[in-house]
Amino acid sequence: MLIGVPAILSPDLLKVLMEMGHGDEIVLADGNFPSASHARRLIRCDGHGIPELLDAILKLFPLDTYVLRPAALMQVVPGDTVETPIWDRYADIIRSRTGRTDPFDPIERFAFYDKAKQAYAIVATGEQALYANVILKKGVISE
Amino acid sequence: MLIGVPAILSPDLLKVLMEMGHGDEIVLADGNFPSASHARRLIRCDGHGIPELLDAILKLFPLDTYVLRPAALMQVVPGDTVETPIWDRYADIIRSRTGRTDPFDPIERFAFYDKAKQAYAIVATGEQALYANVILKKGVISE
């Protein structure tokens, strides 16, 4: 543990967040996402929900300001009547940490899988909510 | 994730619990324990408390019935007036999962460090309570 670094972040996750550069992407994947089969680099956070991780990550990790929508979500499959209340929690966290509103880029399901395969890393969480996977694009840091 | 396996347990932790045999020991270490420098095998569970992990582990992991006190705690250093309420939570969890009472073997601080170095694995948790480290000795399974 370190001063000012949320304890939920493992050393490996912090290292990966730090290695990423402008435009690199990271997937926060729910507990049923096929993370191990899709990841170039796999970081396990079993037992944790995505909102807690998202909040901790955004304390340190800037979202890309060069794109309009730096957070990708998986579109609800047409015909599916499921609700996605966790998206509102994500929106609140992102607004609170970055001041940005309307940050989401909805991606068709199979395009989302392809995007996940190209990401720098996938974080395998224990999140139980539906349609909870989110891909974050890293922004620029100017000291 | 698997049916009936607590989601807080990572695949690596489950594998280690499963590989252990009668008499092997595992350390549940708090967030400030020097886990990485003492561990033969290191399993990270950043951000989780020990009570949740202990409860999940004991659902699958038998304590040794060949010894009187299968759970080692670090003795409060003489002169230290700290309270250790987390021990009561551990006692409740162990009684609830195994039916055993009075399971604790108090170990002097430096002897505890030595014992941790000999353990099969150390689980690095994010537990914040004081004197929260505990070493479990695995028992026998008869199918």
Added chain:
Amino acid sequence: MLIGVPAILSPDLLKVLMEMGHGDEIVLADGNFPSASHARRLIRCDGHGIPELLDAILKLFPLDTYVLRPAALMQVVPGDTVETPIWDRYADIIRSRTGRTDPFDPIERFAFYDKAKQAYAIVATGEQALYANVILKKGVISE
């Protein structure tokens, strides 16, 4: 060994089952299947039959409910008059563990080989029956 985990499952097999996510596939391959040359990840279970392994795996591993037929079998080659009584045993085990009937997706022989190459893992068993290979697709776990 762990409480409630069938002893026939090795630590490596359990870890692989646990790492898999929704839609990932695993092959239970018979003793003559070219497992080592087709596997991305190879788990050896020499000397065990597939029915025992299937029953043990399905105790922990959910089949995909998003597809109609989550278990793929290799079609009998046209002209081949062989009987496949082991399929009935598989059907019984699947019905008993999951309540599902008619779970089988028959796949042409060479398409089956290609599908096996794409699977997350292949389990090399010692099964002696003919046309005994089966590919399972993992479902969702909601705690």
Added chain:
Amino acid sequence: MLIGVPAILSPDLLKVLMEMGHGDEIVLADGNFPSASHARRLIRCDGHGIPELLDAILKLFPLDTYVLRPAALMQVVPGDTVETPIWDRYADIIRSRTGRTDPFDPIERFAFYDKAKQAYAIVATGEQALYANVILKKGVISE
């Protein structure tokens, strides 16, 4: 699988048996033995009993004829009233495969652990019987 090689033997186990030379020892450990923490080389045979493995191994593996008792067993701890009927099965298998009778060297429990640590390999079986661990010393082959 190979012609004349019992299918219960994995490629790794066969390789280890073959690499061993005169006087090297191998442990057949029961399902609760702390195999992973004691082994120089670990071969997993989860789910198999020791008698089947012993019989398969002795089809290929000669016992040392330069010592009187090439098979070490763990002595029953003084005061323990347990029966060890599996020793009779081992005796039958050894007599049947090698013609030798009275092959057992009883070893005190902790000396047995030390001996296991020095062995060339430990085979982690799923054997459930008590006092079932056995250490075999390899003999000479003259083609």
Added chain:
Amino acid sequence: MLIGVPAILSPDLLKVLMEMGHGDEIVLADGNFPSASHARRLIRCDGHGIPELLDAILKLFPLDTYVLRPAALMQVVPGDTVETPIWDRYADIIRSRTGRTDPFDPIERFAFYDKAKQAYAIVATGEQALYANVILKKGVISE
């Protein structure tokens, strides 16, 4: 060394033969074949001729009975007047070990190289005869 296993077979070669399944192929390559540059898995048997190895391998390794010609040879290049007496020795060994006659599938030179690259393993022997390379296709074992 093991009882009944020809001493010419190394532990690594035996392991590879055992790992192979129905339809997998292995190349016995002569001393000048570019084995190291073509092999997925390379097994060295420097100093040994192919007939001795072929005889030892076929004691344990079944040829594929699902194809008419389970042993591939490199065709003599058109215009080359070389004799290939070693093929007769191979034919004798195969007939003696398997009862099969006329087992050879002649392959054009460059197609043979491509086939070798796809094989499960290449065994680099010290064979000096011309046109001595042979590719074996593994058959089924029913215990």
Added chain:
Amino acid sequence: MLIGVPAILSPDLLKVLMEMGHGDEIVLADGNFPSASHARRLIRCDGHGIPELLDAILKLFPLDTYVLRPAALMQVVPGDTVETPIWDRYADIIRSRTGRTDPFDPIERFAFYDKAKQAYAIVATGEQALYANVILKKGVISE
């Protein structure tokens, strides 16, 4: 780079700082220290001075409050008349970051080498000042 993390810290150094626990030690070694031959884990920071690194590290890394002097320096060898003005800079940085004064434990030269060998990591800097090596002992973090 991450928000709030000094850019002078590499991902590997941050990971090591984070993995360390209460009582673990890290060496900030000058450019002539034999770091590679003494380190259990080596982190290179070529071209950087120790004061900048010390200041950046102490932003995140707590010094041990359970000991009186958490920062070890190498004693000036008796008879050596060298000045060590860099120690004053270290004292200023430590006081500024932690509020502690008089934090230094002077260690005889060869005892210092031994202590460095036992440390969790050595950071190889490019510091040019004399007697500039310093060993930091990590403290406790309570979130």
Added chain:
Amino acid sequence: MLIGVPAILSPDLLKVLMEMGHGDEIVLADGNFPSASHARRLIRCDGHGIPELLDAILKLFPLDTYVLRPAALMQVVPGDTVETPIWDRYADIIRSRTGRTDPFDPIERFAFYDKAKQAYAIVATGEQALYANVILKKGVISE
């Protein structure tokens, strides 16, 4: 450290510079460049600016004299009004070290990313200036 070798160069960076041959390219990437995701070989120089590194590298590393413009820069994106004063510093350093003027080959942004992926190595610096990435092509050394 070595005599005459700038202390800012790490042993790994020097080794990479030395291994490169005529026509090989190396990227000096700023602190926000996605270095880890684009590099065949990654050398970290966190906390250092590119001008200092460029000057140190060119003391040892010859630019290619077979091409007109051995240093590639990323073109300012059309419409972007940013100034790039750091290019003048690069020009000064290159002229001072090599005598060459007008060394820059401007590359369109996405072509620059592709070129970086093909480079022998990427050096991840902490440079904060905009449009600061530069790719150097190695020249010939005649002793």
Added chain:
Amino acid sequence: MLIGVPAILSPDLLKVLMEMGHGDEIVLADGNFPSASHARRLIRCDGHGIPELLDAILKLFPLDTYVLRPAALMQVVPGDTVETPIWDRYADIIRSRTGRTDPFDPIERFAFYDKAKQAYAIVATGEQALYANVILKKGVISE
């Protein structure tokens, strides 16, 4: 060192020469050739010239007699007026070691680079002469 083996050949180079088979190629690359970025296997011979290495290699390594020109050279680029006296030295060495004259296959520059990428190994020498790279094709050995 070994009796009769030129001391200029390193153990790794000798091993590579020995592993190669009929038709495999090895590149002797000059000191400025981009060896590390083009090599499947890289053997370093820093500080040595190619003539000494060529002479030592040909003492042990047969050139291919199945092709007319077993040694490939890089063609002088059209318009380049450079002399290539080292080719005459190569011709002398090859004639002296193998009796062959006119052994050179001139290859266009970029085709030469592609050929080098396909070679079994590249030997990185310190040769300073121009157009000094040479690719050797291995021949057959009949004991």
Added chain:
Amino acid sequence: MLIGVPAILSPDLLKVLMEMGHGDEIVLADGNFPSASHARRLIRCDGHGIPELLDAILKLFPLDTYVLRPAALMQVVPGDTVETPIWDRYADIIRSRTGRTDPFDPIERFAFYDKAKQAYAIVATGEQALYANVILKKGVISE
């Protein structure tokens, strides 16, 4: 294969022989010697006898002339009436290759095992003769 290098020597064995220096020792171990458990480096030569290997090795490998008896043999155990005719073959080969007579240093059995453990490498042969193990000490080469 290489010109003048006996084809019985594998690339790995040749590399090991070449890496050895003055005073280093290599064990030629018979087929029942526990080579894998005693070797620092293990070279397998399954199926070959020691005399052929010894002759091939001594073509390249000088025996130490600084000691009187550069070849160690295992003494016949007192009371054992076995003959050791293979020693005469060794003596002939050594005399023929090196001109030396009476080269043998007899070593008590358990001292021989200890010496083998300290050797640079053990060559695991298929030699069937009794008391056939021999340890060679490498001499000096002056070009």
Added chain:
Amino acid sequence: MLIGVPAILSPDLLKVLMEMGHGDEIVLADGNFPSASHARRLIRCDGHGIPELLDAILKLFPLDTYVLRPAALMQVVPGDTVETPIWDRYADIIRSRTGRTDPFDPIERFAFYDKAKQAYAIVATGEQALYANVILKKGVISE
């Protein structure tokens, strides 16, 4: 190759020289020294003499000025009448590069072997002269 770095130094050797710190030692070993069996890190420079390497190394590598005799030689064994003219060449090179005279610390033969085992690296050269091994102790660099 790099500007100002002698071409006889390989990238690995330069990296090792650079990683060493004050007091670390490196062995320049002759062609018959048992380098591979004594080295913590082994750098091969086959075919090169020690004087050329020593001169190239001392261009970059400072000798320790804190000790009187920073270069250790192996004492001539009592009774041996051999001459050691190469020591004079070493003395000339050291005087020329460092200005120091009388730099040699003579070490008894077996103490020399022990010292070599403790060195940071051993450079295996092809030097043919007698008593040519030399151990250099690295000094301090102040930029």
